[in-house]
Amino acid sequence: MKKILFVASEGVPFIKTGGLADVVGSLPKYLSKDEFDVRVILPKYLCMRDDLKNRLNYVAHFYMDLGWRTQYVGILETVYDGVQFYFIDNEYYFSGFKPYGNIFEDIEKFAFFSKAALSALPVIGFQPDIVHCHDWQTGLIPVFLKDKFHDGPFFANMKSIMTIHNLKFQGVWDVKTVKNITGLPDYYFTPDKLEAYGDANYLKGGLVYADVLTTVSPTYAEEIKTPFYGENLNGLLMARSHDLRGIVNGIDYDEYNPDTDTMIEKTYNARTFRKEKIKNKIALQKELGLRQNDKMFMIGIVSRLTDQKGFDLIAYMMEEMCQQDWQIVVLGTGEERYENMFRHFAWKYPDKVSAQIYYSEAMSHKIYAASDAFLMPSLFEPCGLSQLMSLRYGTLPIVRETGGLKDTVQPYNEYEGTGTGFSFCNYNAHEMYNTIRYAHSVYVDKKREWNKMIDRAMAADFSWKASADKYAEMYNWLA
Numbered sequence: 001m002k003k004i005l006f007v008a009s010e011g012v013p014f015i016k017t018g019g020l021a022d023v024v025g026s027l028p029k030y031l032s033k034d035e036f037d038v039r040v041i042l043p044k045y046l047c048m049r050d051d052l053k054n055r056l057n058y059v060a061h062f063y064m065d066l067g068w069r070t071q072y073v074g075i076l077e078t079v080y081d082g083v084q085f086y087f088i089d090n091e092y093y094f095s096g097f098k099p100y101g102n103i104f105e106d107i108e109k110f111a112f113f114s115k116a117a118l119s120a121l122p123v124i125g126f127q128p129d130i131v132h133c134h135d136w137q138t139g140l141i142p143v144f145l146k147d148k149f150h151d152g153p154f155f156a157n158m159k160s161i162m163t164i165h166n167l168k169f170q171g172v173w174d175v176k177t178v179k180n181i182t183g184l185p186d187y188y189f190t191p192d193k194l195e196a197y198g199d200a201n202y203l204k205g206g207l208v209y210a211d212v213l214t215t216v217s218p219t220y221a222e223e224i225k226t227p228f229y230g231e232n233l234n235g236l237l238m239a240r241s242h243d244l245r246g247i248v249n250g251i252d253y254d255e256y257n258p259d260t261d262t263m264i265e266k267t268y269n270a271r272t273f274r275k276e277k278i279k280n281k282i283a284l285q286k287e288l289g290l291r292q293n294d295k296m297f298m299i300g301i302v303s304r305l306t307d308q309k310g311f312d313l314i315a316y317m318m319e320e321m322c323q324q325d326w327q328i329v330v331l332g333t334g335e336e337r338y339e340n341m342f343r344h345f346a347w348k349y350p351d352k353v354s355a356q357i358y359y360s361e362a363m364s365h366k367i368y369a370a371s372d373a374f375l376m377p378s379l380f381e382p383c384g385l386s387q388l389m390s391l392r393y394g395t396l397p398i399v400r401e402t403g404g405l406k407d408t409v410q411p412y413n414e415y416e417g418t419g420t421g422f423s424f425c426n427y428n429a430h431e432m433y434n435t436i437r438y439a440h441s442v443y444v445d446k447k448r449e450w451n452k453m454i455d456r457a458m459a460a461d462f463s464w465k466a467s468a469d470k471y472a473e474m475y476n477w478l479a
Contacts, residue, residue, distance in 0.1 A: 002479045004031070005128035006040040007117045009110065009137035013080070014052050014087075015045055015099050019249060019385050020134055020165045023216070026252055028083045030468035036475065039126060041117045043109075044076055044087035046095040055080070056087055060123050066112050067183040073116045075123060086124060088116045106137070107173040110202070111181045114140040115148075122154055129479045132161045136171035139206030140182065143194065146209050147184060159478050162210035164203070166382050167224050167231045168308075171202030197232065207236055212478055213244040216383035217404035221246030229380055247471060248407055249383040250464035251392065256368075258393050263365040270458040273394050274451060277369065284370035290327050291351035297440050298327045300371030300395060302364045302386055305334025305342075310377030310400060315341050316429040322349045326440065329371065331356040331363050368393040373422075373439055377432045381405050387421070388462040394454040397421035398439055400432070408462060412442065412453060420457040 010016055012025030028038040044056065056076040064073050074089030088094075093109040100106055118141060121127065133141045142160040149155040175189050178200035189195045194205040207213055215221045223229040225238045237244060254260075258277075259269040265283035268276035278294050285292045303309045314321075315338065321328065322345060330342050330353075342355035356363055368374070374390035376399045383404035387397040391408070399405040401423045412419030424435040443450050 001034075002036050002130070002475055003126065003128040004028075004036055004038045004475060005121075005126065005131045006038065006134070007114070007131060007138045007141060008040070008042060008134035009113070010099055011040055011042050011085075014042055014048055014085070017099060018165075019216075019383065022251070022385065023163075023165070023249055024134060026250070026464050027468060027471065029081050030250075030464040031472055032468075033082070035472065039084040039086065039128075041086045041088065041120070043094050043099070043113050044074070044089040045099050046091065047097055047099065059086070061089075062119070062123060064116060064119050065183065066108075066115060067181050071112060071116075073119065075120050077124075086120065088113055088120065090116070103171075104173060104177075107171060107178065107202075108181050110137040110171065111140055111178075114138055115144055115182075117141065118144055118149055118155070127154060128158060130159045130161060130475055132163065133206055133210065134163050135165050136169055136203035136206070138162075139171055139202035139204070141206065142209035142211075143184065143188065143205040147188070159212075160206075160210045161212045161214060161474070161478070162203075162206040164207075164213070164215040164224070164382070167203075167215075167229070167233065170196075170204065170231065170233070172196070172199045175200045204233060204236065207233065207240065211243070212474065213237075213240055214474070215244070215246050217248045217407045218246035219406045220380075220382045220403040223380070223403060245474065246407075247467055247474075248404055248462065249385060249388075250462055250467040251385055251388045253392070253463040253465075256365075256389050256392050258369055261365055261369065263362040264369040265366070266369075268369075268394075270394075270455060273454060273458070277394060280366065280369040281371070284329065284366050285327070287366075288329065288354040288356075289350065290329075290354055296327050297325065297373070297443055298329060298371045299398075299436070300367040300374045300390070301328065301330045301332070301376075302367055302374075303330075303332045303334075303376070305330075305332050305338035307335070308379050308381075309334075310379055310427075310432070311335075311338045311341075313377050313427070313429040313432050314375070317433045318345055320433060321436070322352055324437070324440070326436075327352050327354075329354045329356070329367055331359065331367055333357055333359060364389075368395055371395045372443055373398050373436070375436070376400070376405060377424075378402055378405060379427055384408070391420060391457040391460050391462065394458045396439065396450075396453055396457060398432075398436055399423050400427065401425050408460075410456075412439075412449075414442075414446075414449070417449070417452065418456075419453060420460055421453070
């Protein structure tokens, strides 16, 4: 039985700001219980829901050195969905209204969390073979394992994996402060270790010292070795490319299942979608005050409204798109200019555009079920989960060929009758617009081909089961 410890700054259902939480909360459930004992350590944030905090049981507490400070470390635990979760408690660090705050506070907070997570292991009596670290918040763990913790027999043989969920976020602060916080000797703050461009970089530390590096799709693993996507770490990732692999994230096929989904108007499956899926469209048109017409080509967008997600392309073509016989339904929040842009078009074309500038799980399910196509023209996308959900609901994705979008959406080929969606290559607004027009022409003129594409989309398997097999293979190889 191999013992695996996940350490991360968030995990469903306890705390979530993005796709990282889905991986940390879902993947352990799908790894074979006979082969692996997988446990998870998270911070105990004060902003967690009360019903979840009330599930936690006190295990122990101790005091720990962090640089020149001595800090309280509380350990709590609960079992959720058959997975053992531990929580590191310290109200000084984890009492904010949201999990992340100012970077200068987070730098100290996650240095504390990384060291506390390791220090707690002998207390809870769990000696993992592999510590699986996620994103920059846990980047110091592989460093600590090679430094402070390496001497005793308890930690000597522990291996570490560093997973990059989004390379853009690296945990960067000045060397002097980080030295002061972590108590790490000068030896670590050189350009071949934690130092990068004059500052200390947590993620870089993890990437230098972890035994294996992973990221969340094979294409992204290739892209981040190039200057455009590499966020100034492409040289290091190139040097460690033989230790780097990409494994696509999955989604929870029980939660996202059009056949059993209680949040949508009318359930359907791969056999019944031809009759039933359309009822979701009519219901959503009615609910959002759009023109009710089941022949209208409905494009769904569920996203953070940021540059990374390609909204500058959409903004550039939005007026043009509104001249077509299309309906556009947007759900999400983000940069003010994009929020206001969608509000403006919803005011100008109330029968064609709906701007839902908030986030709601139920509304997202309705949009996945109701739309004909799902638009995701990202500048970069480490994995992306929305396109996996839209495939599951038989809503064909229109994506830019980058990262996980390229790995999960097979572009339609009218000559071979293959594909599960539509894609374009260059980050170009007209190329995106022409791809949407092409998708619309297939929808209108080749309905049988469109429906066959839905058959293939709904048959594609991006469940956690598929990803878990690849992670299991890696754990076995490393352990």
